[in-house]
Amino acid sequence: xxxxxxxxxxxxxxxxxxxxxxxxxxxxxxxxxxxxxxxxxxxxxxxxxxxxxxxxxxxxxxxxxxxxxxxxxxxxxxxxxxxxxxxxxx
Numbered sequence: 001x002x003x004x005x006x007x008x009x010x011x012x013x014x015x016x017x018x019x020x021x022x023x024x025x026x027x028x029x030x031x032x033x034x035x036x037x038x039x040x041x042x043x044x045x046x047x048x049x050x051x052x053x054x055x056x057x058x059x060x061x062x063x064x065x066x067x068x069x070x071x072x073x074x075x076x077x078x079x080x081x082x083x084x085x086x087x088x089x090x
Contacts, residue, residue: 002038002084003055005064009048010077020069027068028053036060058083 010016031037036056043049055061061081070076 002086003058003061004082004084005053005055005061006080006082007051007070007076008078009050010074011048013048013075013077016073016075017070020073020075023069024075027064031055031060031064034060037064054084 028037028040032040037060038054038056040051040053042051053061053064055064058081065071065079065081068076071079
């Protein structure tokens with residue numbers, strides 16, 4: 001079982017991202033280095049398309065949200081964590 005964190009960007013996210021991107025990247029690098037964040041990235045179909053991350057545990061996804069400057073500083077308007085059952089894995 002994996003846990004997918006989905007982010008919806010705030011309307012003014014482009015104005016807010018530059019001030020918080022370095023801390024946001026440092027956070028996902030930290031979680032990736034711990035082995036709890038497998039993949040992360042934005043959707044590319046529109047400028048405010050949002051983003052997702054795939055975590056190994058729900059507590060890791062929740063800890064990420066709690067610490068993420070994108071959430072804390074309003075870059076993210078809404079987020080959700082969904083349980084995901086992978087059926088094809090290496």
